[in-house]
Structure formats: structure tokens, C-alpha cells
Amino acid sequence: LAYSQININKTKAEIKKEIAKFKKSTPAFSVTVSETDSTLTTIKTEANKNKEEALLEFDKAGKCRSELRIFNCDQCFKKELETLLGMDKYKWEKLNENQYISKFEEKLLIELPTENKTNTIRIIRTDWNKVLYDIMKGK
Template identity: 25%
Template sequence: MRCFLFFLILFTGLFVNSFGQTILIGKSKSSAAVWLKGDFRKLKYNIAQTDTSYMLTTADSSISKVSVYCTFNKKGDCISQKISFDCDSCYQKDLKLMLSRKNLEWSPIPSEKYLSKYAKHLLLIYNEKNRYYILKFIDINEAEYERLLTGKHLPAFAPALTER
């Protein structure tokens, strides 16, 4: 029994790590669905989708509940990705993994947010209390990017910085 529990804990830790390594922003809805279904292939899950969204939630009692919710623009490209967890340590581990990605060069900005390097155009919004984080594509120019880094938000793109 102890051996089984050890492997269950090990499997859960490896499973959760995979979210922090995949960014679906910019991918098509069909590509996002293929990735999500592939990563969850050995587990039970539920899917809900509309023309502009796709959500996959684990329904397997062997792991803590994880939900991945993606929204898509009119062209069908993923513009936001929300990952939420029932388990606090799973959330912490996954967020840390995402923020440790060297190719994104995350910089903290006010109000529980991080901004990737300019070339990636990504905003990460996290919520410790509710155990989720959101990745969003933000279409801003370099001057606006610099203002965000210094904490000077511009009203023109402020709505893009909210949790939707």
C-alpha cells in the first residue's frame, strides 16, 4: 500500500509539472484541444466548449482537480489560458515552474502580475487565494510595455490587464 501511495504522489507531481511547460497562447483551438486531450489521456476528464472557449477539467479521483480554460479570438487563436487547482501545493509548484521559464524572462509588475519579455507579449495574472493563474496575449507597443514595467498603466490598454 505504501508503494502505491508513493507512486501516486510521484505521478501527481509529474502530472502537475506539465502545465507550467506548455503555453497554448497563439495555438489554434484544434491544436489546444489535441494537447489537452493528449496530456490527460490516462485520466478521466470533462470537456466543455463553445465557439470561443474550451475547458478541460479532471474528473479522476486519483489526482487533485485541475482545470484548463482557454479563450480564442475570431480567427480561432488562443488568446488566454487559465489554469486552476484544488491543491495549494500543486498551484504553487506549477506557478513556480511557469515563472522559472528562462525564455520568457518574467518581470513582476504591480497587482499580482508578471510581464514576459517584450517579444513574447505575455501577461501572467495570478491569484494565490483562489489558486489559479492566467496567461494572456497582450498586443501593446514597446513604449506601452516600458510603462507597464515601471508601473505607469495606460488607460488605453488597461482593460487588457484584467482577469477575463
């Protein structure tokens, strides 16, 4: 159901192009898109009613700075999290039960809900420096 990719640092135009490509290549999905100046929201629904909602927020330069994904299906959520954490490029490390940190150069943080009421994944671009990064990792 999910993109299985990270949209952080992409422009709205790049993401919309990818969504159009996704819609064309997977007609079994219903995809709705809405936007404001600083956000892009997509809702993808499969024929079996599994649904993923994504809220992307953009900075003043027009680059995606945070991505919130909400799943109505436990299995979809688990599969997407597994896929994201398996991406070698980011070298994800678990900080605690609900946070993962990428390698320093990527400057990304994944946050999961602290209370398991919703199946959400939030990916955030951070502005940390090496000192803060090392503190977060417990070095």
C-alpha cells in the same frame, strides 16, 4: 497535474490534440473537455482528487488569447506557477505581487488573484507597444 506549458497563440485543434496525447500518456488522470465557438474548458482530476480546471478563450482568428487555470490544491498551484515562471523563453519579470510580464516579443502577462482566496493563474496575450511595455516595467 498541469500542462506546464502555455497555450496562448495555439489553435483549438492544436490544443485538443495535445489534450488527447496527455490523456493517452497519463491514464491516472480523468480529463473532461467541453467547448463553445470561442472557448475550450478542461477539467483534469488525479486519483487523489487534485483538480485543475482550465478555461481557454479564443480570438476571431481562432488563436488562444487568454488562459485561466484554477487549482483546488495549494501545492499544485505553487508548483505550476514556479514551472511557468521558470520558462526561459519568456524571461518573466515581476511587476507587483500579482503580475508578471514576459519579454516584449512574447507579449504575455500573468495575473494572480489579488486576494488569496483562490489558486488561479491567468495568462493573457496583450497588444501593447514598446512605449506601454516600458511604462509597465517602470522605465
